[in-house]
Amino acid sequence: MGGSHDSAYPGGQNPLQINIAELAKEFPLNADGLFGEPGTGNSQVIKSQDPLVTANHFFDVLSQGADIGPMPDGKEGQFANFSNVTFVSLRPTSSDGSPSLLINLKRLGQKMQKIHFEKKD
């Protein structure tokens, strides 16, 4: 996932790229640089015993060094902002009921990915 330049940070690497590399030690990326397995539509899926715990772990690792903001309307969820260049947002309950996470590196020319966290059978 490396190789793109973000002039806002010393050395030019956006912290989210570093955080993704760190998380990939636990959850390997596929050939397209995405976490998990292909799901329905354009989403990836990660299955675990406790999807919310896994989703929160993803957000905790990926948001290191970011400004973290709340969601309005008293909703749970957070988003992490790395200098208005890359972003991660977590919704504990998305429309299908599962936690979902959006990783957005489009401004670095990399693919955006959405992950749904589902319970392992």
Next chain:
Amino acid sequence: MKIVENTLSEDAQNQLVSLVGQKLEYVTGLGIKRFLASAMLLIVTADLVVDISATIVNEDFPGFREDFGRIRVGDSLESDISAAQRESTRFFKFSGEEIERVLIRRSTMTKTENGTGVWQYVSDIAIHFQVSSGWFALSLLNHHDQVLTVTYAANDEQLEIPETDSLFESDLFEKYEVSLDDFEIS
């Protein structure tokens, strides 16, 4: 072809128009620290506080459902507005200048398969404000998030509105084309 619309209501547009003629004081938003992006932004003028936020709506497309961000105006909780004014960093660019015009940027994304239209998604993705000496815009970060970002520029052409990114990417068989239309509201 299925058409899904996710555009600003007439009431929302009327609230935006109420800002014309107002003197901008600052822009802030819920949870803003160093960077000007939030799920709820406030445009604070000498006489008005207008909240612009985004929420997630689940839209029905042929063969799938997907979450999309929708811009709202004037629908925020009072507690969120108070928290933003009390705790968040304020951005004073163009402070004291009169808001002269408001424009909406409408995106139309069309999916085609083998040259045939499958669906079209029409959505308002940004609001542009012209002030005395420049422009600023509030825009959705991407089609699937509820985060809004703010950009400033000396003129409309220089406004760097982020392409409203989406999870949809063209391949050999499926094509996604986006057209943008800016129109003034008054």
